Amino acid sequence: MSTPSPAQALNLDKNAQKAFISYYNGLGEKPLTTIRFFNRVDYYTVHGPDDTELVSKIIYHSTANVKQMAPGDVEPLLYLTLSRGNFENAIRELLLVRNHRVEVYVKEKSNRQSDWSLEYKGSPGNLVQFEDVLFNRNDMVAGSAMIAVNLRNEGKQTMVGLACVDCTDCEMSLTEFLDDDFFAELEATIVLLGPRECIIPSGEGEYGRIRTLMERNNVMVTIRKKTDFSIAYDDIIQDLNKLLRFEKGQQESANTLPEVNKRLALFALAAAIKYMALLTDDTNFGQYKLKLLNLNRYVHLDAAAVRALNILPKPGTNITSPAYRWQSILGVLDRCRTPQGHRLMAQWVKQPLRNEATLQDRHNIVQCLLDSPSVLQDLYDVQLKRIPDVLMLTKRLMRKKATLQDLFRTYQIIVRTPTIATALADMENTSVTNILSNPLQDTLNDLKMLKEMVEQVIDLEGIQKGEYYVKASFDSDLEEMKQKLDRMDSKMDKMHRKAIDDLELDNIKLEFVSHLGYHFRITLKDDAILRKSKKYRVLDVIKGGVRFTTDELSECSQETAEIREAYEEQQKSIVNEVIRVAIGYLGPLTTLNFQLAQIDCLVSFAIAAKNAPIPYVRPKMLPEGSGILHLRNIRHPCLELQEDVSYIANDVNFAEGESTMYIITGPNMGGKSTFIRSVGTTVLMAHVGSFVSCDDAVISMVDSILGRIGAGDNIVKGLSTFMVEMIETSAIIRTATEKSLVIIDELGRGTSTYDGCGIAWAIAEHLAKEVRCFTLFATHFHEIAELSSSTPTVKSYYMDAAVEKGQFTLLYRLKPGVIERSFGIHVAKLADFPQHLVELAEEKYEEYEDHVRNITSESDKELAKYVENTVERIWQTGGDMTDVEMEEVMDDCRRRVTESKSEYFKKAFPDLFME
Known part of the structure; x- marks a missing residue:
């Protein structure tokens, strides 16, 4: 960090620096997640140790650019300067990736350094004031939603009122539901909506648990006054009357809408409207839709399943990166060509459907596209690539910031879309016609007058030269100025031809750039010819050539600029x-935005299915409760996209009354987790309308996909491995029905062997006998496989491995039965355990095997089997255990052996029985 002299600090003298430091310190403390920027017209600054360090690392990847304002007599203040471009990059990173809040201060017109005011503020769920900064030069590929939560106690349960405000799509949603102490339904709703920020009233107790839940799901929490959630009902209605867009013929009063009967959620909505300051901007008036959120329309996904199945990529992932394709299910399916398509695809993946008819339509359309490869490739490679973000254009219109260029881009969309509509109509498929082409044509008809108006008003010929003007025929003054511009163009064309003759060069270009005006340009190799003529004046030399002019051309360029300025003022x-x-x-433009996004998503599904290493197949969907799940040669869609991966496929055959649970054992790294994940991802993909990665699929629609895979200490959230296991498993038990799909892996590993095995057994038995849902239960507790002998619908399987001539090979093949031997030591070899530890383990294992061969008592055989399983468990999962957890497992094993008072074990292991 450098320390400039006081006069160098932001070009302020000592007194001005002192005044600003005093003002800055007077702003008071702020959360570390709030970053303050100061707009100094030509550049921006941030101040203080925390803000400067964070922003400097984001932009410059170091803190070397941080400087110090030290005028004397006061505590020095760190500062960092940013160009406008770097300011925009920092804002984008802070709001869209890091979930921080941003404040931007501007200086008043006076020269006093204490005259600053807060002009803009934004947060992950409230990007309204930063839309131009964030998306002016970048596509908006991710949505931004804000939720507000309001609670009311109702006996042993809690009524949750939730409001969601999506400023991207100008939508407000309300829902109310009863929830338990763990707020499992609320967590599923968070998964469904994908909010960036949540508003809750101040308070502990239940709201404290809400805050923990939100933070666990990476949702920023904002605390507001309780009074914000208790605004008078009439005031809420009055506010909604201003914000809502009512349909034609509809009574323009929010009081008549059924949604406002959800009073608990309605008060949460009032808090969100106030926090987002929607009423302070009149461009929001008459733009929002209000709807009820029907959670039963979607497959219930818990947060654990989202993590377990890698449904979404990590925050901040670049969707143009090749790695994006295989890091998540969204990456696999998202081959969209438009920003609106990317946004809708993310929504679809988070909101798998339970509507059989809608899924049937989506699958029909994907099949039709695959059966029409030329149409599919034209839509993907040509038509959709030419469609800009309709939503951002409509937002500029709504906020009255649109220009003629924006209007022309909107016109281009309207002109290009009929080609898409015609291509779809020519496919002559009922689903394509009813879902896509006919509604698209209806919308184009609604936009016909807008298209004609643009053609009448905008000078389309001028646009070919990069000029956006109203046609001169609209106004006599414009007509006169247009004639002058034409004369200037003709005059400059003559100068251009004269320059070609004078210099005897055919490659002279007449060009225009804003800071130079009109000028000539030649290649660098012709520079010597130009220098010989004194008629021409060199302006600059760039990589693209030498730019030069004449006095006459400069005068003509200046006059042209003045006429154009007058023209723009007049128009x-x-x-x-x-x-x-x-x-x-x-209205119709917003509808067009959704229709194009929907087409883009369905084309994306078809491209993903076609371009997979092995093409995906269409799943046959059966109604909920049909009790069938047949998947032949199922593959994991993410893994098979990775280079140098040869995926070994397996089958699942579930049928109600015959087989509803697989208990899967086998060596660590043998493919158990990957297999059960592949089943979950296949069922999810089918429920969003995609084809699936297997050879054949018959899927009964499910009401929920619930998961519990892997566990680790969550130190940040204050949760241990075992507590994470129990919270996630408890949610499964309370939520699962006979129509659910449950995937469980490694349950019970976070506690003692006795407790872990007992809990895992009890949960497996409950799911198999009481719930009777589709369940894949991978475990290292071999004892649980015995459940298959007492419960006909439970089947035991294992992931096969082979040892031949000392070589250990994981076969990744699912086989019926229980694994015949332990492979813990072989897995340790694969993990490059130190050789002396492997040799010691083999020696002790052989000693143990010798002892076991001499056992005659049934109770001693049972105990020996328990010890064997414990040793195997340590070898297979020890790398994931803490020292404390491993010691607990060993203590349990020692205690069980010593408590047995077995004469055989006393002779075999006398050290264990010494006091």
């Missing part, structure tokens, strides 16, 4: 009127 009133009329088409 302002016409442009404003055109934009005002265009705003009236926001």
Whole structure:
């Protein structure tokens, strides 16, 4: 960090520096997750040790650029300067990736350094004031949702009122539901909505648990006053009357809408509206839709299943990165060509459907696209690539920030879309016609007048030269100025031809750039010819050539610029009127945005199915409760996309009354977890409308996909391995029905062997006998496999491995039965355990085997089997255990052996029985 002289600090003298430091310190403390920026017109600054360090590392990957303002007499203040481009990059990273809040202060017109005011503020769920900064030059590929939660005690349960505000799509959603102490339903709703931020009232108790739950799911929590959640009902209705867009013929009063009967959620919505300051911007008026969120429309996904199945990529993942393709299910399916397609695909993946008819339509359309490869490739490679973000254009219209260029881009979309509609209609498929082409054509008909208005108003010929003007025929003054511009163009063309003749060069270009105006350009190799002529003046030399001019061309360029400036000033009133009329088409433009996004997603499904290493197949979907899940040669879609991976497929055959649970054992790294994950991802993909990665699939629709795979201490959240296991498993027990799919791996590993095995057995038995849902239960407790002998619908399987001539090979093949031997020591070899430890383990294992061969008592054989399983468990999972956990397992084993008072074990292991 450098320390400049006081006069160098932001070009402020000592007194000005002192005044700013005093003002900055007077702002008071703030959360570390709030970053303050100061707009100094030509650049931006951040101050203080925390903000400067964070932003400097984001932009410069070091703190070397941080400087110090030290005018004397006061505590020095660190600062960092940022160009506008770097400011925008920092804002993007903070809001979209790191879930921070941002405040931007601007200086008042006075020269005093104490005259600053907060102009903009934003948070992950409230990006309204930063949309231009965030998405002006970047596609908005991810949505941003804000939720507010309100609670009311109802006996042993809690009524949850939830409001969701999505400023991206201008939607407000309300829902209410009863929940338990662990708020399992609320967590599923978070998965469904994918909010970036949650507002809750101040308070401990239940709201404290809500805060913990939100933070566990990477949702920023904002605490508001309780009074924000108790606004008068009439005031809420009045606010909604301003914000809502009512349909034609609908009574324009929110009081008549059924949604407002959800009073608990309605008060949460009022808090969100106030926090987001929606009423302070009149461009929000008449733009929002209000709807009820029906949670029963979607397959219930708990957060554990989302993590276990790798449904979503890590925050901040670049969707253009090749690695994005195989890091998550969203990455596998998201081959979209438009920003609106990317946004809708993320929504679909988080909201798998329970509607059989809708899924049937999606699968029909994907099949039709695959059966029409030329249409599919044209849509993917040509048509959809040319569609910009309709939503961001409509947002600019809505906020009255649109320009003629924005209007022309909207016109381009309207002009290009009929080609897509025609291609879809020509496929002559009922689902394609009813779901895609006919609604798209209806929307285009609604936009016909907007298209004609643009053609009448905008000078389309001028756009070919990069000029966005109203047609001169609209105004006599414009007509006169257009004639002057034409004369200037003709005059410059003559100068261009004269330069070609003078220099005897055919490759002279007449060009325009904003800071130079009109000028000539030649290649670098012709520079010597230019230097011989005194008629021409060199402006600069760049990589692309030498730019030069004449006095006459400079005068003509200046005059042209003045005429154009006058033209733009004269056409302002016409442009404003055109934009005002265009705003009236926001409804059909919003509809068009969704329709194009839907087409993009379905094309993406088809491309993903076609381009997979082994093409995906269409799943046959059966109604909920049919009790069938047949998957032949199922593969994991993420793994098979990775290079140098040859995936070994397996089968699942579930049928109600015959087989509903697989208990799977086998060596660590043998493929148990991957196999059960592949089943979960296949069922999920089928429920979003995608084809699936197997040879054949018959799937009874499920009401929920619940998971519990892997565990580790969550130190940040204050939860131990065992507590994480129990919370996730408890949610499964309370949520699962006979229509659910449950995947469980390594349950009971976080506690003692006795407790762990007992808990795992009890849960497996409960799911098999009481719930009777589809269950895949991978475990290292071989004892649980015995459940298959007492419960006909439980089947035991294992992941096979082979040892031949000392070589250990994981075969990744699922076989019926229980694994015949332990492979713990062989797995340790694969993991490069130190050789002396492996040799010691083999020696002790052989000693143990010798002892076991001499056992005659049935109770001693049972105890020996227990010891063998314990040793295997340590070898197979020891790498994931802490020292404390491993010692607990060993203590349990010692205690059980000593408590047995077995004469055989006393002779075999006398040290264990010494006091």
